[in-house]
Amino acid sequence: MHVEVFTTPTCEDCKNFKKFLNDHQIPYTEFSIADHPENAVLLRERTGKNLVPTIFIEGKVYFGFVFNRQEIEKTLLG
Template sequence: MEKKVRIYTTPTCHYCQQAKEFLKEKGVEFESFDVAADKEAFQEMKRISGGARSVPVIAIADKVIVGFEREDIEKALKSLE
């Protein structure tokens, strides 16, 4: 089954690590993509985010969040319930 939450990150991004920890604390399963190493993931991230080049980009169902915005993430997670 495909995970409904995807997070696009880089290894040196502090906010990316915070976002992953936040999702883990919420008990959310997610798939993580390192856009520094995976060019296809980078292109996908840009496509779904309207061209964003900064990370993290978090896709929750059909909602895309650029940056680590707790309130936006929590609202989007409610749509999965």
């Protein structure tokens, strides 16, 4: 399963999502928009938005972890 997440260091929802992934040993690619401003440009190009966390799982996009947790868990954990 290919997981990508756009984050900032002050985003609690981002931290919760990364903890969830780490707790379940799910590999992911993180794009920090704070450390790498070019990632903010990439995020806008891909979604038209500047929201974090923006989560991509196998091409599907989720804006936020808390609001999408049930669907994300079902997708990643079965």
